[in-house]
Amino acid sequence: MQTFRFRKAFGAELEAEERTAFTLWAPSSEEVFLEIEGMPAQKMNSDGHGHFSLTIACGAGARYFFRVSGGQSVPDPASRSQPDGVLGPSVVINPESYHWQCPQWQGRPWNEAVIYELHAGLLGGYRGIVLQLDELAALGITVIELMPINSFGGSRNWGYDGVLPYAPAASYGSPDELKSLIDAAHARGLMVLLDVVYNHFGPEGNFLPVYAEDFFDHEKNSTWGTDIAFDKPAVANFFIENVLYWLMEYRFDGVRIDAASAISDHAWFGALRERVEATVEPGRYVHLILENENNDAGLLRDGFTAQWNDDGHNALHVLLTGEHEGYYKMFAKDPTQDLARVLAEGFVYQGQFNPYSGKNRGMASGDLSATKFILFLQNHDQTGNRALGERLLSLAKPEAVKAAYALLLLSPMIxxxxxxxEWGCLTPFYFFCDFHGELAEQVREGRRKEFSQFPAFQDEKNRKRIPDPNALETFEASLPERTARETENGKAWLALTQQLLALRREWIIPYLHDVQSAGVHVLGHGALCARWQLDNRKILTLFINLSEKQYEISEKYHLLYESSENRPAGLLPALSLVACVEDVP
Known part of the structure; x- marks a missing residue:
């Protein structure tokens, strides 16, 4: 059996069965002591530049803290395991104790990606996800993407309040159970991506300011607080190694970098890409995904695999729901034209003024392949950041959602x-966490204050309808209702998902290596015709109509799919989609 291990420059590294090397970067601390349970504290050696190290006789299972100046005992910021949470001791583990069942897995090329975003806690932890892999693979899913799993305060959290980026959250399972999940996914031909958060740390259990003030750039601030000093080599390497750790030791097939726009040192992205390319085994597919408010097409040209296309979601959401508050204001003027630009060029905002932020946003993206953009109708952000966590089918007409769903699964974008x-779930997805005391009150009131600018929640009574993020009931109310899969409506949505992904697998996926737009024509408000030239010299044409009108269309193509029943030839009914292919003349 084969094992994998990534040797970090930080934290605890098992060198022999009963010998472990410990390293901590603590530039704000004059001295550091290593505290291992059952042993006297030992002073660590300093290199005079903030690095403290010590190798002693202890093995896997040893529980430890670092004691920094001021007498504060802190967990290892590069801990591999925190079984008692972010305030408890770190634990030395042997990464090679897990024997991989699919060590030869090489991943899959990006054109084959059909992504399923999930929250590990809501699906029963790592073991619970394994139980659903067969049904996901049978539907046509090829990638599962885990919302952040790094250790956070409490037992439940979205994951974006994490503080120990190397330690998988114990409430989801053990490190070996996470590896077993990834192994099981690979056995079924599924890639696994991990959402990582490098722009801030959560409010509970972050002790870095106590002993490593240089980790932060106090002259810069973002929505999430004080910036992280990526221009410091030790800091940059801490996060680069975190990516390599997940890719090499846990065998993830890629990462999605959350809020990349908040990482102010642009050079870090190039350094990350170069280290990944130099470290990953030849022939293995590994994907670096961005969530980037800046619409930085340059990073996509420079080798990053793809970016979440919020512009595409926002234009579609406005067309489907008519909502125009908050950031949807950016797309309220002409959402049809915005959607046309998304389908033809990728981003809507390519450098023009953004009225929501008051700044210019984005850069030209029309030269990029459609596969550089990840399209979606729903995700954790766009659902959970709503005050009441409504799913799209609770906000828009089912026929319109069905047409947009077909666009999602049949367009050349990923x-x-x-x-x-996939089963038309109506269960809300709320924002939830597990803080206590004063912090819990701050989060609760901050959540309600956030929505006070919206007309529906300006009244205090209505704001109290917003669920308390800390309440266990809020988490439990977000559990996807799997019994709905067995209803007539649930079965219909599952059949639709399988049908559309089968069409994608046969007609689209094999021909996406260099797909280019062949033009988009607006038919009227909410309706357009989008065309792409595929690798096999065929033209994929999607007619979509999210309006209440019907339109005439020219049909001289091979019909792939139509969302409305008994559609008259040559017509595009209201709230419908027609998909065709034709040979290039």
Whole structure:
């Protein structure tokens, strides 16, 4: 059996059965002591530049803290395991104790990606996800993407409040159970991506300011607080190694970097890409995904695999729901033209003024392949950041959602669906966490204050309808209702998902290596015709109509799919989609 291990420059590294090397970067601390349970504290050696190290006789299972100046005992920021949470001791583990069943897995090329975003806690932890892999693979899903799993305060959290980026959250399972999940996915031909958060740390259990003030750039601030100093070599390497750790030791097939726009040192992205390319085994497919408010097409040209296309979601959401509050204001003026630009060029905002932020946003993206953009109708952000966590089918007409769903799964962009979407899930997805005391009150009131600008929640009574993020009931109410899969409506959505992904697998996926737009024509408000030239010299044509009108269309193509029943030839009914292919003349 084969094992994998990534040797970090930080934290605890097992060198022999009963010998472990410990390293901590603590530039704000004059001295550091290593505290191992059952042993006297030992002073660590300093190199005079903030690095403290010590190798001692202890093995896997040893529980430890670092004691820094001021007498504060802190967990290892590069801990591999925190079984008692972010305030408890770190634990030395042997990464090679897990024997991989699919060590030869090489991943899959990006054109084959059909992404399923999920929250590990809501699906029963790592073991619970394994139980659903067969049904996902049978539907046509090829990638599962885990919302962040790094250790956070409490037992439940979205994951974006994590503080120990190397330690998988114990509430989801053990490190070996996470590896077993990834192994099981690979055995079924599924890639596994991990959402990582490098722009901030959560409010509970972050002790870095106590002993490593240089980790932060106090002259810069973002929505999430004080910036992280990526221009410091030790800091940059801490996060680069975190990516390599997940890719090499846990065998993830890629990462999605959350809020990349908040990482102010642009050079870090190039350094990350170069280290990944130099480290990953030859022939293995590994994908670096961005979530980037800046619409930085340059990073996509420079080798990053793809970016979440929020512009595409926002234009579609406005067309489907008519909503125009918050950031949807950016797309309220002409959402049809915005959608046309998304399908033809990738981003809507390519450098023009953004009225929501008051700044210019984005750069030209029309030269990029459609596969550089990940399209979605729902995800954790766009659902859970709503005050009441409504799913799309609770906000728009089912026929319109069905047409947009077909666009999502049949366009050349890489599709992503959110857990439960495949069966038309109506269960809300709320924002939830597990803080206590004053912090819990701050989060609760901050959440309600956030929505006070919206007309529906300006009244205090209505704001109290917003669920308390800390309440266990809020988490439990977000559990996808799997019994709905067995209803007539649930079975119909599952059949639709399988049908559309089968068409994608046969007619689209093999021909996406260099797909280019062949033009988009607006038919009227909410209706357009989008065309792409595929690798096999065929033209994929999607007619979509999210309006209440019907339109005439020219049909001289091979029909792939139509969302409305008994459609008259040559017509595009209201709230419908027609998909065709034709040979290039």
């Amino acid at each position: 599709p992503m669906i959110f857990m439960g979407e």
